[in-house]
Amino acid sequence: MALKATIYKADLNIANMDIHQYGDYQLTMALHPSETIERLMVRILAFARYASEQLEFTKDLFETDEPALWEKDLTGQLVHWIEVGCPDEDKVKKASARCKSVAVVAYGTAVEEWYKRNSKLKTLSNVEVWQLSPATTEAIQQLCERTMQLQLNVMDGEWTLIGDHAQAQIEWIQLQ
Template sequence: MALKATIYKADLNIANMDNHQYGDYQLTMALHPSETIERLMVRILAYARFADDALEFTKDLFETDEPALWQKDLTGQLIKWIEVGSPDEDKVKKASARCKQVAVVTYGNSVDEWYKRNSKLKTLSNVQVWKLSTATTEALPQLCARTMQLQLNVMDGEWTIIGDDAQVLVEWEQLQ
């Protein structure tokens, strides 16, 4: 019998003073049996970075042709494609040809090596690559619960995400 996904819900309140973006988002995510809590929480941060009511979590690990998040226009055309982790360069290149905006949110110890190895990414003008620090991703699981209340504050470039029992300073580096 195959293992089933575990459903997580997050009420995410964003107060981004830098971009004057404020909003409340009710997120429902499926945790794939092979996925870690760390990756689940990185998906929430990826959502927060590109927050929009039309942005959706996809089947991601259940469907290998899909990113972690995407946004479609009213006609169903893809406009945002957001990957989490260290995806295959060809998948990102293909997404770049299909979408106006493509982003990769990377994390882990091998990000720098992955980015050097995938040099074709640097030629794609509509692709952003963001790297989360190891300290951030190691601290994120302490915010996780099956039902979460999360507050994200952004001020002067500093991101802080606050949960019921802890808060985490989010350190981003834009590689591209």
């Protein structure tokens, strides 16, 4: 019998004073049996970075030609493609041809090596690549619960994610 996904819910309140973005989002995510808590929480941070009413989680672990998140316009056309982790360079290249903008939120110990190996990414003008520090991904895992109340505060470039029992400083490193 196959293992089933575990459902996580997060009420995410964003107060980004740098770009004057404020909003409340009710997120429902499925944690695939092969997925880690670290990746689940990175998906939440990716959502927070690009938050909009049209941004949604996809079935990326089930459907290999989908990203972790995407945003479509009212006609159903892809506007924003967001990958989490260290995706295949060809997948990112295809996405950049289909969408206005593509983002990669990379994390883990192999990010620098992955970025060096995928030199074609640097030629894609509509692709941005962000890296989360290992300290960040370690800290955000402490905030994870099946039902989460999360507050994200952003001021002067400093990101703080606050949960019921802990908080985490989020360190973003822009690679591209």
